[in-house]
Amino acid sequence: MTAERARITVFDTTLRDGEQSPGCSMNRPEKLRLAHQLDRLGVDVIEAGFPIASDGDFEAVKAIASVVRRPIIAGLARACAPDIERAWEALKNAAHPRIHVFLATSDIHLQYKLRITREQCLAQAREAIRLAKSLCADVEFSPEDATRTDPDFLCSVLEAVVEAGATTLNIPDTVGYTVPTEFGALITTIRQRVKGIENVVISAHCHNDLGMAVANALAAVAAGARQVECTINGIGERAGNASLEEIVMAMRVRPDKFAYETGIVGEQIFPASQMLSEITGVPVQPNKAITGRNAFAHEAGIHQDGVLKNPLTYEIMTPQSVGVPDSRLVLGKHSGRHALGIRCEQLGYQFDRHALDDIYRRFVRLADKIKKVEDHHLLELIRDTHKPRGSATPLIDPIPSAKASSANTPVGNMPPPEPSKPFQPPQTQAFGVPVPAHSDPQHEQTQQEDYLWGV
Ligand code: KIV
Ligand code: ZN
Secondary structure: OOOOOEEOEEEEOOOOOHHHOOOOOOOHHHHHHHHHHHHHHOOOEEEEEOOOOOHHHHHHHHHHHHHOOOOEEEEEEEOOHHHHHHHHHHHOOOOOEEEEEEEEOOHHHHHHHHOOOHHHHHHHHHHHHHHHHHHOOOEEEEEEOHHHOOHHHHHHHHHHHHHHOOOEEEEEEOOOOOOHHHHHHHHHHHHHHOOOHHHOEEEEEEEOOOOOHHHHHHHHHHOOOOEEEEEHHHOOOOOOEOEHHHHHHHHHHOOOOOOEEOOOOHHHHHHHHHHHHHHHOOOOOOOOOOOOOOOOOEOOHHHHHHHHHOHHHOOOOOHHHHOOOOOOEOOOOOOOHHHHHHHHHHOOOOOOHHHHHHHHHHHHHHHHHHOOOOHHHHHHHHHHHHOOOOOOOOOOOOOOHHHHHOOOOOOOOOOOOOOOOOOOOOOEOHHHOEOOOOOOHHHHHHHHHHHHHOO
């Protein structure tokens, strides 16, 4: 029997906070295109923009509100009438509109930025929510810089806005300052102290200045938050926001730790990431979890060999589950014969062990020179290895036979290899799946060689 999983609302703010990353601003057609992809991705809320910020953003929010009908469409507004009225103007044709009002509550912001007292702040928040509520049933309130706000004052403001009609309380870690235990405790405090909290949804909005945005968002969920605000590829102001794909996949890969579900269609994650990168012209960091080009690439021979035998050896989720077409074996100097043989087969060449040996030695020498061996290099190398001697310029120098036989011996200061031990096949694969038994000694010999070759 599987335990009931709490449903987490995914509030995507790629088109608002994400757009605030340098170089990531988008025009109306671009926002509209991405909004359709976010719809396919299955997000629950699309924060489409900040309508008062510019006419362009107003038009973009309005366009998205009128054509993207399944998710809630939110528009951001400061806690003042012109912002709230403008946001409503942009949102009023949405099937499911939400006005998102924010006002800073930390003393630093009140004193230096807003130049108002705590009493004025509380009154302004209450008035703003009353106005928003008079226009729209679904109203979210964010106390900006909540994690640096005095908790007693924070709870008073939250209580006032709940009373005024807010339906979601979003707790922003605006400057990416908090840590998971502290943020979880803050959510617990809010749940214990704010009157009426049981009737509203608590949300987490985490920035990544210390690289803890996803961990903080997950800690908030564990403490009772039921909405996460996040962006594709983790883009956003400064170091960015919590990454949607990382939060969602943490829940999917580790349901034993995060027993929650979302409406996200995993296979649409990578297409969304690619589309965002294409629209903004901002590339995804290669080692970015889930969506980076190296996230499912394996270069080391031992890893390639393992993944080819069973992907569970080095992959905790399948590339297909997040819409990545295939896991790519990167051919470089750490690659082994197993991966090389497979790539040759994919290119239409099948070699027996000795022929592959020959190609492998040349391949390693080439990889030493050029780092990453692309398919066209490999094709050239295959043709070169198999053409009549002396008929064309070789891609790499021919290997003298004495050297060839020691192609895998250590060089320089490398220690001599350990005496080879008999290969002990593991009894179970990852996640305890029993390894199929092979009584065939020929097979075991091959397995052992593959393992050693993989290096
Ligand atoms: O980081 C922040 O505080 C925000 C609010 C507007 C929610 O983006
Ligand atoms: Zn933010």
